[in-house]
Amino acid sequence: MLLVTVILLWGVNWPIMKYGLQYIPPIAFAAARMVLGTAILAAVAAWRGQLKWPHREDWPVVVSVGLLQMAAFSALVNLGLQYVSAGRSAILAYTTPLWVLPLAVWRLREPLTRLRLLGVTLGLAGVVILFNPLAFDWRDPQVLFGNGALLLAALLWAVLIVQVRGHRWRGTPLSLAPWQTGIAALVLLPLSLALEDVAHIRWEAPLWIILLYNGPITTAFCFWAMITVTRALPAITTSLATLSVPLVGYLASMAMLGEALPWNDLAGFVFILTGLVAATLDDALRHRRSRANRI
Template identity: 55%
Template sequence: MSPRTAAGLFVLMVVLWGVNWPVMKVGLDYIPPFHFALLRMTLGAVTMFAVAALAGELRLPVRQDWPIVLSIGLIQMGTFMVLSLLGLRFVGSGRAAILAYTTPLWVLPLSVWVLKERLSGGKIAGFVLGLAGVAVLFNPVGFDWGDRRVLLGNGLLLLGAALWALQIVHVRTHRWVGTPLSLLPWQQTVAVLLLAPLAIMFEPNATIRWTPESIAILAYNGPLTSGLCFWILLTVTRALPAVTTSIGSLATPLVGMLAGAWWLGEPLSATNTGGLALIGGAVAMLVLSEAWSRRA
């Protein structure tokens, strides 16, 4: 794949994932969160099984890869997805996207603790800048600390980001045998096996409103954002520099915030805008510091 084609696909992925935050927000009006996550992962798994088969990479994972299959399936695709949808019930889609993308901040202390990585001045500065961004998001002037529902929603989103960071550390330590594409359908299947009993347990009398809009939302979340976008991510990372994809992905919460403002009328508050700017700058600084350290 040429760099130009890869860049075009990467931009498409960022837009699709960013727009999906307000799409999921609207989808919760039709589908309860646990069933939403279950249907999304099921459709995504079916799509990726087909993609892996067409690419000649559909095979059972070897024993060495099952820990990472379970880790990604249970944490990133199962738990993170549910926590994001639960948080979206009480938080605007733009703010939810920003909180979800604080994940790189929490990777840093975990990497120091678990992987014994050394802290450079750039990484420390980036982490402090990121914490300042989180502080801006939760400043008393722009955040209602007296609303328990808002507190719960924001807490669930931050918990999801922290768990995703834990899973990323596991990815860094795992010795891969199978390719990411060959493992992805099985990871999504693990997520489905986790979400199915949770949906039955927590939403036994769930009512799904089947309308053209809800079907379109599921089609967007399943084959597109859980199928096509994952394939794009796996593909472009081989054609573009890691620094480019890491920093470029910061456009996702920006797209989510702008899409929420345009579609749902969510205000572009100074709190969210300032927090996103600081967190985005922090993540960019962390990525560049990591790149410089590797070159050195």
């Protein structure tokens, strides 16, 4: 039930974030989300007796998570959402596993199996379909910027995943989470003040509702819920299930914002999802063989 709840909350949040950008600039939106998330996560960690200074070995990765996943990813997604539909944005942002595979083969010397190669090929074919020259407006700089920002967000997250894959954590996820979101807030707040006109933020009821949804719920609660889920369920179950987040985002965007469903977006999403499933299944099979060999 927690896994299904997280998928629905994260998926529905794509059109909600798109709507929220009418009231607040994109970087300020990301900063507000991190500030609220930090406050909630710090309170919960303190309540559980886990609010403590991170171990020295964890600090490099804590900083990387705060800068790349929390700050850069959130800001780039919001920047892209200004010019790209919420459904398409969800698809592009969740191409992260596609970029993890070649990076892992290059940097970590992981094997490029047939199933992995099939997954990458299908996924990249989906990206090519999304950018079909016959259906994509290459002359609009805003469209180019928005799609580029979303792909860059996915790539930065992939770089982070490869960096932390071999890290041996000393602290618990809950004890480190407030520091990660706090670092993101410390970066995003001055960046927003320097680059955006925050004086014209529309502090109206819809914005407060959206911020309360994004801070305590989709950041703090969903973070805790995913920790609980990954400890209770097999990794393959969690990985495959989270691939449905962009699907929920797409359907929610159609229902809430009335977004159209272009054929190239739908076809590209099918190819990307199939590629991600193939890559995830390969990881599960290799993990199972590794366990069998140890036994």
